[in-house]
Amino acid sequence: MPFTTAVADCPFKIGHTPLTSYRIKLGAHTHELLVKEEHCNEFGSVKDRVAWYILSKTIEKTGPVKAVVDASSGNYGNALACICERMGIGATIVSSASISAHNAAQIEGSGARLVIAEPKPGETANAARMRVAGEIGQQDGSVFLDQYSNPLNPAAHQNWTAPEVFADGPFDAVFMTSSSGGTSRGFADYLKAHPSRTQLCLVEPESSNAFLDSPSGSTEKLKIPAFGSQRRSSFAGMKPEPGMIRMDEASALAAFTLLHEHGLSKVGLSSVGVMLGAIEWLSRQDKPSRVVCICADGDERYLDEIEARYIPSVGQEAYEAARARLAPVIAGMQRMATVKADAE
Ligand SMILES: Cc1ncc(COP(=O)(O)O)c(C=O)c1O
DSSP states (O other), rough: OOOOOGGGGOSOOOOOOOOEEEEEEEEEEEEEEEEEEEEGGSSBTTTHHHHHHHHHHHHHOOOOSSSHHHHHHHSHHHHHHHHHHHHOOEEEEEEESOOOOOHHHHHHHTTTTEEEEEOOTTHHHHHHHHHHHHHHHHOOEEEOOOTTTOOOOHHHIIIIIIIHHHHTOOOOOOEEEEEEEEHHHHHHHHHHHHHHOEEEEEOOTTTTOOOSOTTTTTOOOOOSTSSSSSSSTOOOOOSSSEEEEEHHHHOOOOOOOOHHHOOOOOOOOOHHHHHHHHHHHHTTTTTEEEEEEEEBBBBTGGGGIIIIIIIHOHHHHHHHHHHHHHHHHHHHHEEEEEEEOOOO
């Protein structure tokens, strides 16, 4: 992707997020697992980077814009709405019924318009959001930023998130969820341009099809916002193909509440899924390893809906069984230090 940017010019507190180190003993080896705490960005997620990057590059290219529209599962919409409010730009965010209550409230609180897209028969939630956002852009003249297909989305990570993360390398592997593929494509492009021994591994639930078909052909609905995606990513086709680890949502929920109870972490649900994928990978290694997880957002977006929405979505029994299985693993994690806190 051919873009470079002066991200240092970003007027918001985005980037230079902390990297927290955990020691974890699995079998005969003790590993280091690092967590890139993207919830520490000003508007609370890794999507702050993408919203600023796409908007600023668009303005740079076309001149000032009055109003923008885009599709989002929630975090990008939250970031874009807050940035637009500060910059005096109108914003329409098209999301799905699965948006978290936290993100919906933030978007509406910033003065942006929130539209919930209804999928047509056979259409994924993600595709419905894209369709409706495009239609609104055509109808009211708002600039459609098109994050799900815009090469500026992966470019934000290739030029900003990845160099920041790898400055604290080397790592044996880097883990993230696929979602709509922006982060993973950006990291893949970065690793292609900077060959290293680091493996790129995506973590997602069984029924996600973002880059590879679901191994079981499952079409069961995804339960955690942006943890995997049922639409093939517009950024698919990366070479070499990334490693893929399937992680069930009941385990992500169980580890989320366990990490919280132990006061070990404040990352969000997809991020905990990613950490579990990394732990699974580490448990298969025959030597001590050092890995990093890109943790997209924070627990504040999920805590108020854990009991009433997320646990019932996977079933109490599956959740309790996952908790029993994961309790010793989480208890064996030791939080060490923040490798880098707000460096600049
Ligand atoms: C909770 C969460 N995890 C992960 C991601 C990463 O998704 P992507 O790489 O498609 O931007 C997002 C993006 O919206 C997200 O909201």
